[in-house]
Amino acid sequence: MVDGLSLNIAQILFNSLLTGSLYVLAAIGLTLTYGILRFPNVAHAEFITFGAYFAYTVADIWKLGFETGVLAAFVASGLLGVASHLFLFGPLIKKGASILHLTVASVGYGIVLRYAMQEIWGRKDLYYSAYYPGFDLGPIRVTPLWLSFILLAVAVVAIFHLLLTKTKIGRAMRATSNNPSLAQASGIDTRMIILLVWFLGSALAGLGGVMKASDTRITPVLGWDILIMSFAAVIFGGVGSIYGTILAGYILGFVENLGVIGLVALKLSTEYRFLLGFLVLVFALIFAPQGIAGITFRSIKRRLKASG
């Protein structure tokens, strides 16, 4: 596909959409909990991994089919997220734990989860038995799985948009994400919203795990491998901003896939494509800590000011 300077732009765009969708699924939950509870949840990586493993059990051990596995992974990861808040983070917050302690707790919790999963599923690579042969859609090579996941991610984005703008719960979520204490003072049941956020976020993370694992394989470090890119999407997009994270996720997907072309042209290792995303994260941390959401907001304000 890539030979010297011959570029299949369509394929690059498609791959970017695919990678971006993965990052979006993985990062939405992270940005929500980081935004509302103000700590980076390192254990989020394990929610991603858990989804992949749980789907495997349902699909290939209980032999209920891949689709069922995906659905089960969604629900189970969501419940895991809720349990994490009910039994760990919630009580710690109530005790007045500092942000650092919550972060360290998430590190310890992540270790417990990862090695528990390793105990249950072992360390060897696992593969889904479901196989969907690829075919050519015009100039692009695709598989039904990839298409489904991209459609799934797009559907998730659309649903979130509708949820946030048209429903009462969605507006409550936005209020809580913006200013939790103010939201609570205005009568919103922030406790329920937070649990809902944990459910949705972790469920989507689990979906992302299935997505990545179906493309490569299931390993105990599956989630960890994409955690930093997830943080990149969160911070580059703007912590707490769903729209920002979505946009950032797709931009990062594009940067990574386009970057591969550049790297090959420069005769550098293609492993460096992740570095590109990391560099975007570093750039965002230092120069644009408010992320895309912050920049957009500021430029809108400027335009408003200019127009009087």
Next chain:
Amino acid sequence: MEKIRLGSIKVSDLGQILVTKDLTRSFGGLLAVNKVSIKVDEGSITGLIGPNGSGKTTLFNVISGALKADSGEAHFNGRRIDNLPCHLIYKAGLVRTFQVPRLFLKMTVLDNMLVAARGLIGDRLLSTFFQTRAWMKQEEELIKKALEILEMLDLYHQRKNLAGNLSGGQMKLLELGRALMSDPKLLLLDEPAAGVSPLVVDKIFDKIVELRKNLGLTFFIIEHRIETLFNYTDKVIVMFKGQVIAEGRGHELVEDPRVIDVYLGEY
């Protein structure tokens, strides 16, 4: 109110230790400090008064370097300070205290004082190892000085106590004491007697007058008690909604219709 034209500030405007010109700072769309031009005479006790939200603390923040001004200038002792970071302004001799004392609660009263000293040899990491005798000797001298100041503020007996264990009034006095450690020339005190009993209020202000007399210090004080301003200040500047609306002697201002207007809402 005098209008000061650009470039016409004389570096040694006789006896004016602090001069600002059109100092402006906004947050979002809100002009917290709006073209504020003031002069504080050397050796004076000048008051700054105004209802809540009039920008007094923000003005202090901008002058002391905790916040950067959006535009305008500030000159201290003939030197331009509005573009300096706060630690350099401190080193130049301009010190501010906070309305809610920002003490190091987990450190002792004495250690709080010692952190505030200027020109510590032991401040640099390398000096910590290679100039040990020098900084140890300086420590002894600084301790002596700190204890003297504590004695003067009736805090000597608390010197080994954690700052967090002090009473409200004692904390205010410690804030003041810390500010004195660096031999400042101008002190910006943000409500130095807020939230303390009337007896302690008088004590604090008596100390301020004493310090002005004995050490020639200048004080620029945010205070909202009018009686206090009458008794202790040479001049009062009145702020409202980010702007200076009046200045003069305490008893003059009470008759000033602009000032009365502004406070009608308050009281």
Next chain:
Amino acid sequence: MVNIENFILDMFIYVGIFGILSLSLNLEYGFTGLWNFGKVAFYMIGAYTSGIITTLGYPVYVGFAAGVLVSGLAGLLISLPALRLREDYLGILTLVFGEIIRIILKNEYWLGGPLGIRGIPSITPAGLEYTTALVMQLASVFAIAAVCYLVANRIIHSPYGRVIRGIREDELATASLGKNTFRYKASIFSISSAMAGVAGAFMGQYVTSIAPDQFMPFISFTVWMMVMLGGFANIEGAFLGALIYIAFERSARIAKDYLLLPIDPNNLMFILTGLLILIFVFFRPEGLLGENKVREHKGV
């Protein structure tokens, strides 16, 4: 069957190495309030610098010196953009920094590539009986640790130490008292990175071959756990935490040979470690030992 002597010696050597790492993190977080989640980066830089230099033929002390200098310099360079960041962002940045270094080392073959650097000469002469060599290594790491301890001790009981504690508690107040807080943060970060570098240099010559995948973020997390266990802002606690963690880890390794458990002891060990951290966060968030008491001033 495990040789008990060598097992214990090896264990304490790692306590020394990780004690130094924990001490360096304690200086940064415990005393200054800096969230460094990328300790492994400076550990790695020290190990690689010393490893490369010594495998090129230079004597070990040159390698160590270079390791200390390069990692200290790296710390200084990173602090320029990093230390102005909000605390949690600093944590993320340091974490990413470590991964960037690791990926570069893994993909640049002239720096060793995925197989890393092999045949790093050790400080103990060849042909020495194994246990004796271990004793020498242990003595060396403890000597280095003692130096680091004395350095840390001097720092925390000095005026400089007072200022960094002020920065930890209230940075704006400290700046308002005339301290260039950035300079303090940068200098403590550099010296801590240099300490991590010497630990890395020592480890490199101890295990004689190092590879990028030995330096995963998990090591940074492990150091955090050790600091948490021993106690924040306690320089003895750094070594205590390292001891507890490593002793725990090693017992699990032996358990495999001597106990029949329904769970793989390796997994169990990590699960228990994670649980231990959670227990500490809940019930003893300041760690086992409280903060080091500041020395009282003479004659006050």
